[in-house]
Amino acid sequence: MKRGAENVKTTAPVEVEKRSPPIDIKDADQTRVLCVLLTLNAVVSYRSVPRILELFKSKTNYAVSWIPHFxxxxxxxxxxxxxxxxxxxxITKPWVAIIDHSIDIGTKKALVVLRVEVDTLSKRGAAVRLEDCECIGLTISEKVTGDTLYLEFEEIFNRAGKPLAIIKDRDATLNKGVRLxxxxxxxxxxTIDDIGHTIATALKAQFEKLDIYKRFTALISHGAKCMRQTELAFLKWFNKTGHF
Structure with missing residues (x-):
């Protein structure tokens, strides 16, 4: 009997994998909408959205069945x-285009074209806000010339219509593309040159040869680098060219 008992092999209980219940499509759509609204309306970072949903799920009665990755x-x-x-x-209403290139990141530049209605400018009576603007063009390029910008403007304005005027900075490549x-x-x-860049360019031409100006711009540039990854990074500083 002992030998027979020894020959009997005991099998360990099989653990059944626990699977989460399927996600309801309607709940998933509501979660997606809530996530996007948190980033756009509440202006929180992408990484914060899952944490906020976790807080809703654990501390409130709001039903959150799914926490997506950021x-x-x-x-x-x-x-x-x-x-x-x-x-x-x-659109039928008159509008102006605001054109600019983003700060270089790696080897690429982002061309952004915004549309602002003239009525909005007159009613605002001050600097335009984000809600006053509509993005009508966004292109990413590694090589930017006046000829490539001309083709991009042709495509954007053929779709969005012809602006009453174009507001831009005094970048030479941008000037050529707009002119073409x-x-x-x-x-x-x-075309209307941005007043901030116009004044900054004039000041630079007048003072850039002075040692005190060189020390000033170097100090501002160093300060901007030190604050870039801090809680004060939202402040606006001079860049290396002396522009705001």
Missing amino acids: TSVINWSLRLGLGCLTQVQA WSNQQEVPVP
């Missing part, structure tokens, strides 16, 4: 922006 929130927000760009159309596009129109579109 990278999913990024993708949903980007899809929303792309959807808005694909729906850009011409404007010269192709029946009536050239007037």
Whole structure:
């Protein structure tokens, strides 16, 4: 009997893998909308969104059946922006275009074109706000020339319509691209140089050879680098060229 008992092998109980219940499609859509609204309306970071949902789930009666990863929130927000760009159309009201290149990141530049209605400018009576602007063009390029900008302006303004005027800085490449596009129109579109860049360029031309100016810009540049990853990074500083 002992030998027979020894030959009997005992099997360990099989652990059944616990699977989370399937996600309801309606709940998933509500969660996606809430995540995007938190980033756009509450202006919180992408990484903060899952933490906020965890707080809702643990401390409130709000039913949160699914906590997405922050990278999913990024993708949903980007899809929303792309959807808005694909729906850009011409409007009947007069408007002006604000054009600028983003600060260089790596080897690429981002060209941004905003539309602001003239009525909004007159009613505001001050600097425009984010809600006053509509992004009608966004392109990413590694090589930027006047000719490439002309082609990009041609595509953007063919879709969004012709602006009453174009507001830009005094960048030479941007100036050439705008000039090439404007010269192709029946009536050239007037351009308005950004007052901040215009004054900064004039001041730089007047003072850039002075040692005190060089020390001043070097000090500002060093201070900006020190504050870049701190809680004061939102402050606006001079860049290396002396522009705001």
